[in-house]
Amino acid sequence: MCEASAYIIDxxxxxxxxEAVDSVExxxxGYKLVNIxxxxxxxxxxxxxLSLxxxxIYLQKSA
Amino acid sequence: MCEASAYIIDxxxxxxxxEAVDSVExxxxGYKLVNIxxxxxxxxxxxxxLSLxxxxIYLQKSA
Incomplete structure (x- = not known):
């Protein structure tokens, strides 16, 4: 499986x-993350x- | 390997x-895509x- 871990960078x-994120919509x-x-x-x-x-997956919160 | 294909949606x-995209920076x-x-x-x-x-990976061009 090729799911990824999602991180907030600050x-x-x-x-x-x-963890195990499949889709990002x-x-x-913003974005809705759904894992497996x-x-x-x-x-x-x-x-x-992204670094697949x-x-x-790196996300950044909006201010 | 868990690379992905990148598509422009319009x-x-x-x-x-x-194809075989590893990193998106x-x-x-915009974004620089680098494949394996x-x-x-x-x-x-x-x-x-994203649908990992x-x-x-789906990208959208800016107007």
């Missing part, structure tokens, strides 16, 4: 917010970057 | 722009959504 800090000025277990999380912000071989 | 249409009002072969492509736009289990 300066130097990275906070893991969800735009919603209400069907868990959902909404993040008000943007997708900062490392299985990582 | 209404109903999806255009494949790069913000750069100059070291090829690079710059897209002026935003990341629309399907190995798909």
């Amino acid at each position: 300066g130097e800090r990275q906070e893991l917010i969800m 735009p919603e209400d000025g 277990f069907g868990e959902q999380k909404f993040i008000k912000g943007t997708i900062h970057s 071989v490392d299985h990582k | 209404g109903e249409r999806q255009e494949l722009i790069m 913000p750069e100059d009002g 072969f070291g090829e690079q492509k710059f897209i002026k736009g935003t990341i629309h959504s 289990v399907d190995h798909k």
